[in-house]
Amino acid sequence: MANFDQVNQRSNTYSMKWDGAKSTYHNPEVIPMWIADMDFQSPKPVIEAIKKQAAQGIYGYATEPAMTQAPQVIAQWLETRNQWQINPDYLGYSAGVVNGLGLAIRALTQEGDAIITQTPLYGHFKIAVENSRRKLISNPLKWHKGKASFDWEKFEQQIVTNHVKMAILCNPHNPTGRVWNTSELKQFAQICQRHHVIILSDDIHSDLILPGNTYHPLAQVYPEYQDQIITFKSPSKTFNLAGLQFAYYYTTNPDYQQQMQSAAAYASNPDLPTAFALPALIAAYQQSASWLEELLEYLAQNLKWLTTQIESQTPAQVTRSQATYLAWIDVSYLSCSEDELLKALDAGGVGVQTNREFGLDEKAGLFIRLNFATARSVLTTGVNRLIRVLQQLAAR
Template sequence: MEFDQVQPRKNTYSIKWDGAAAVYHHKEVLPMWIADMDFQSPPAVVKAICEQAQRGIYGYVTEPQTTRVPQVIADWLQKQNDWQINRHFLGYSAGVVNGLSLAIRALTQEGDAIITQTPLYGHFQSAVESSKRRLVTNPLHQHNGRYEFDWQLFEQQIQTKQVKMAILCNPHNPTGRVWTIAELKQFAQICERHQVIILSDDIHSDLILPGYHYQPLAKVYPEYQDQIITFKSPSKTFNLAGLQFAYYYTTNKQYRQQMTQQAAYACDPDLPTAFALPAVIAAYEQSDEWLLDLLCYLKDNLQWMTAQIETTTAAKVTRSEATYLSWIDVSYLRVSEKALQTALADHGVGLQTNEDFGLSAKDGLFIRLNFATARKTLEEGVNRLIEALQSLEHK
């Protein structure tokens, strides 16, 4: 199986691998932190990029809307999500975070409050705070090991904090929850009651593990679709983050215009790289079977990893429904986050902990682990993690 092949990634300009030593202060650290996969992209994508490279000219790239990419995206969303969109309502950015930041700056004012759930994807916080907006954190709570919304608190915070915008992560990073249709509708209805704009980060929406089903918020609650902007990208699904391509969709013409104007004001056209457009076409048109095989491999990796960790330690691995990121509760250790980080680094495994996800000591102690790697590499990383946890158990 191609996913079982260990891919050498050191000295390849990879932030995950070549940047890990500086972050974790360990020359031989095994990086399982940043969210990209240690798998080659689909063969069709590699072929398309090679053909583009062989042309030998890497000049400025045409804007996506002038190519057939919008129709390719529309066809993909129809096929994957049974979601019929108008391709003329798409916008583009170099990445989902770029698009989110653009929407924040275009559609809110400095000092406005923006709410999102914790544990959060760290770039949500930086996107809000660097734009001089106020971040309101709405904690998810665990029920039978599954993360859920606290609806009463969510609406209360929107009212008392005068929230203008909400960022939804669907499916959720880092907990791996795939929100149900009922949950999505309730989220939208609360926002509708208080006229809160919704930014829905759906970057992991193609990485739904077997047995679960994702739905776009704007599709399941069309009554409020003019106040919803959905952000997607093939980057996580097909390991294309370095190609700098994402897109967003909203039926609100005014919002699209305001975002375009904001980008022009910032002199930030966000054009894709010379390889992005042919790669997107190859991914969405020719890589379905590869994606199905990937999801099966990820499911097997998660099951193996969960069994190993939970039979050798008291850690609890959240039952992820999507993504290739595992959320692990190690609160039983009763140690500080600093002590945990030190132990992990000493044992040569690079992982992210509480502070990267907007959590403090009162929330418990957590680790996020990227299991999108060859089983041999995963085994080594999990063994190092287990040894680090065991070294802390009696401290």
């Protein structure tokens, strides 16, 4: 049984989240609750698989995933977890989901093409689009009783007006934690189908579905358009393996596969996973399902606790997340700027992310994203610091 209450010391371990916080925040005592990785150890089978790989003592180039059992392991995982039957021959691989998204953008669109996604957005969508010299179209989500939903009329109008060539869907959505239902997914795909828009579906958080909710892959829900959909997944968020560099994508369109592979070759960078990623993936998907179920229960309890604490002591509203380990907190009641909020939180010892990281200006309100995938004792300290700062700002 996993011990998620264990406090793991991550400082001086080459951790971007903890060691990188020293160059991001001014307060040396800050608790970093920003970057989306967990403070939990990976499952024991994964740790043992990595130890075994390390013990052989030679760290050369890794075998291409297609030449290993990885494709069959992935296919079995998707069938078991999502009831989604895929052809493992149609899988492609990259070092990360963002790498794969960037590859698809460069391979399947031209410079200057418009690409649409919903805001608030995962910040690397913006980077991937703009660094490829494409035009980002921001489609704001609507809010009703603390729940995000699509603005269908605006979404379609923006596609038509801007001659959009590609749409990036985040399923489930980061940072709001929405798990899109089958009706929403079908409508999204149908609008894209009407206007011949390619869909990139970032499903990296699709195994982190909190109890009582159900994830559906878009290509499974709407097979009528599956040849125009590329789905991106990874074990990195689920099993805390981001540093091992492994992601995969799936499309039934052989032309897309060929174009993406050609683009990767042209870049003179195969962008393949490390030799540690493959045994870690296999151990995660074949031996760690029970660990994942325990994790999801712990995350759900963390979210429930922090929601109660924050909403009982401040006017802030915590979005009722259905997935991920990221709390999206509305603090628009504060009469301060985003910079003032960040400065106060830093001084108060809690490191989070706010509007600008998610493509929002202050006209949209004031929001905080907080990573709650940490031991309850650490979470308690961090949330108490957050509450104290919010109370001080409101009293000014």
